[in-house]
Amino acid sequence: MKILGVSFFLLAACLIISVTIDMLQGFSFYGAVQNNLSAFKLTTFSEWLMLFLFALFLIREMIVLYKSGKKDA
Numbered sequence: 001m002k003i004l005g006v007s008f009f010l011l012a013a014c015l016i017i018s019v020t021i022d023m024l025q026g027f028s029f030y031g032a033v034q035n036n037l038s039a040f041k042l043t044t045f046s047e048w049l050m051l052f053l054f055a056l057f058l059i060r061e062m063i064v065l066y067k068s069g070k071k072d073a
Helices: 002-024 029-041 045-068
Strands: none
Touching: 002 029, 002 045
16 A cells, blocks of 8 residues: 555645646646646647556555565555
């Protein structure tokens, strides 16, 4: 669970920094969020595939660590 938690924390931190920079440049909060989400509208199939494989890798690692009974330090 630490792996997934750290991954989501890093994603959230990057999105918050991006929204903050957009707002400093004069965008409204809604406009800054739209700019962040518009990147996902333009992704190609191969980019979605890589994102899916990355998520699958994280889930597999969590399952392996859970089954082995080790702490993921």
